[in-house]
Amino acid sequence: xxxSKDLIRGHIDTIILNILNQSDSxxxxxxxxxxxxxxNQYDLNEATLYTAFRRLEKSGDxxxxxxxxxxxxxxxxxxxxxxxxxxxxxxxxEWAFAxxxxxxxxxxxxxxxxxx
Amino acid sequence: MTSIEMAIRTRxxxxxxxxxxxxxxxxxxxxxxxxxLDAYQDFAKQDKSHDEALDDAFAQxxxxxxxxxxxxxxxxxxxxxxxxxxxxSSFFEFSNDGLHLGNLHIDxxxxxxxxxxxxxxxxxxxxxxxxxxxxxxxxRVGRKYYRFDEDEPSDTTHTPSWSVAHHNAQIPTSDKxxxxxxxxxxxxxxxxxxxDLITLDEFFSRDNNRYFADIQETNEQISVTQxxxxxxxxxxxxxxxxxxxxxxxxxxxxxxxxxxxxxxxLSLQQFNLYLHAGNFRGNHIQAETANWQIHAxxxxxxxxxxxxxDIFNKSGNLKLDNMTVEDSHITVTSxxxxxxxxxxxxxxATHTGSLRLRIDKxxxxxxxQAKTGSIRVTMPESQDCYFNLSANMGSxxxxxxxxxxxxxxxxxxxxxxxxxxxxxxxxxxxxSGTIKxx
Numbered sequence: 001x002x003x004s005k006d007l008i009r010g011h012i013d014t015i016i017l018n019i020l021n022q023s024d025s026x027x028x029x030x031x032x033x034x035x036x037x038x039x040n041q042y043d044l045n046e047a048t049l050y051t052a053f054r055r056l057e058k059s060g061d062x063x064x065x066x067x068x069x070x071x072x073x074x075x076x077x078x079x080x081x082x083x084x085x086x087x088x089x090x091x092x093x094e095w096a097f098a099x100x101x102x103x104x105x106x107x108x109x110x111x112x113x114x115x116x
Numbered sequence: 117m118t119s120i121e122m123a124i125r126t127r128x129x130x131x132x133x134x135x136x137x138x139x140x141x142x143x144x145x146x147x148x149x150x151x152x153l154d155a156y157q158d159f160a161k162q163d164k165s166h167d168e169a170l171d172d173a174f175a176q177x178x179x180x181x182x183x184x185x186x187x188x189x190x191x192x193x194x195x196x197x198x199x200x201x202x203x204x205s206s207f208f209e210f211s212n213d214g215l216h217l218g219n220l221h222i223d224x225x226x227x228x229x230x231x232x233x234x235x236x237x238x239x240x241x242x243x244x245x246x247x248x249x250x251x252x253x254x255x256r257v258g259r260k261y262y263r264f265d266e267d268e269p270s271d272t273t274h275t276p277s278w279s280v281a282h283h284n285a286q287i288p289t290s291d292k293x294x295x296x297x298x299x300x301x302x303x304x305x306x307x308x309x310x311x312d313l314i315t316l317d318e319f320f321s322r323d324n325n326r327y328f329a330d331i332q333e334t335n336e337q338i339s340v341t342q343x344x345x346x347x348x349x350x351x352x353x354x355x356x357x358x359x360x361x362x363x364x365x366x367x368x369x370x371x372x373x374x375x376x377x378x379x380x381x382l383s384l385q386q387f388n389l390y391l392h393a394g395n396f397r398g399n400h401i402q403a404e405t406a407n408w409q410i411h412a413x414x415x416x417x418x419x420x421x422x423x424x425x426d427i428f429n430k431s432g433n434l435k436l437d438n439m440t441v442e443d444s445h446i447t448v449t450s451x452x453x454x455x456x457x458x459x460x461x462x463x464x465a466t467h468t469g470s471l472r473l474r475i476d477k478x479x480x481x482x483x484x485q486a487k488t489g490s491i492r493v494t495m496p497e498s499q500d501c502y503f504n505l506s507a508n509m510g511s512x513x514x515x516x517x518x519x520x521x522x523x524x525x526x527x528x529x530x531x532x533x534x535x536x537x538x539x540x541x542x543x544x545x546x547x548s549g550t551i552k553x554x
Binding site: 048050054075107 | 121144146147151152176179180183186234278350352
């Protein structure tokens with residue numbers, strides 16, 4: 001089973017915030033974390049990832065800084081801001097509420113004679 | 117600068133050359149260099165050559181044109197204010213918020229030493245550098261990941277939590293073909309502990325006998341057909357089909373119009389699949405013949421071993437790992453084909469999409485075709501062979517050594533052989549696109 005783009009679209013920012021909330025990270029590693037967290041069920045395209053980083057940086061949810069790698073190229077790390085953490089907390093609460101309702105709406109059945 | 121970094125930069129230069137340079141683009145390019153280097157290192161572990169790992173690293177990047185266009189249009193903005201905000205905190209702090217001593221933090225979030233050592237009770241998380249990560253869902257030690265919960269496809273014989281009705285049937289095995297015909301169910305094939313019985317367990321989210329499958333035997337076949345399927349409301353259905361471990365003469369045909377199918381540890385004579393919309397996931401499947409037709413869906417199978425395989429996917433992706441098929445006919449109309457550790461021969465075709473094939477060993481000729489798209493092939497490690505590569509519109513790139521002999525060698529047509537003792541031929545053709553051979 002694969003998760004469709006439409007289904008996950010609204011959650012990409014939250015996914016990234018959740019990962020960055022655990023530690024600062026850079027693009028490729030965030031992509032890997034998505035794979036690990038989803039147990040290989042979901043692959044976030046890197047192009048999508050970079051677009052999301054830009055969006056989150058603009059909205060003030062994350063900031064970035066350059067690492068001080070001594071060898072190889074310097075990595076650009078992303079860090080969640082207090083505003084981003086607040087958004088994440090809100091998004092998690094929203095999800096906890098919505099997932100049950102949506103699940104009910106999609107799979108629930110109306111018992112015969114039930115009315116309100 | 118290493119030669120790898122140089123190669124990455126050169127390729128990026130080509131991609132970036134379409135855009136007017138500005139600060140944002142330069143910064144983004146630097147970011148990409150580091151990430152691509154990482155990706156390259158990962159691919160280099162399994163890929164044979166430098167070039168191949170480089171192509172794979174760039175392939176997983178996806179389409180960055182949109183973001184490049186965006187960045188090339190952004191004006192430099194006051195982006196310095198964010199940096200001035202990060203205030204310097206003092207070396208030692210002790211308050212109700214917790215204890216901070218240099219980069220050692222003990223507070224409501226747990227115990228952290230820099231970013232490397234994290235003990236976080238609230239989220240049940242322990243992390244030691246990049247090497248050990250343990251949390252509720254699993255543990256990652258080095259590069260290995262261990263999952264704690266047992267939500268694996270292997271554990272499919274349990275009753276789903278939403279089930280309110282259970283129908284169980286046992287059918288003696290037979291040389292006649294078995295046809296399972298479902299409209300919309302989650303189907304799990306697994307190997308049971310019986311010697312000569314097929315076990316069928318159906319679970320439903322509503323309780324009514326008329327949903328139960330109907331089992332019929334005729335002279336030609338034994339059919340198991342999904343029961344009534346109400347149109348007005350949805351009845352969730354899961355079917356677990358247990359087959360004897362060595363059902364080597366078994367002929368199974370599974371039809372599912374929409375829904376998913378999982379199969380694990382099967383050893384059969386014939387395993388056919390018709391899936392209209394949905395996904396198929398398999399692990400360790402062995403059969404003489406396999407005929408799979410998928411209309412729109414994703415197919416992911418590990419360890420498959422067939423004599424003849426006919427796989428057709430109209431739209432969707434096909435990912436096969438550890439595939440041994442003497443005679444393969446693989447066709448994907450629109451979508452990608454990714455095959456790793458392939459042993460065998462046959463035909464592979466995509467109409468629109470890419471074909472990525474890593475060959476372990478050839479046991480027959482191979483014919484590869486992509487109408488619009490790309491073909492990328494990794495040659496077997498230690499096996500000589502002939503090659504015949506042509507691109508009607510496009511180009512061919514090939515790694516060659518002193519043992520490569522060319523009969524013809526142009527940009528769009530290459531034929532010849534590798535080594536002293538070639539036996540089988542790899543024939544590849546693209547209408548418009550590229551062929552790359554490593």
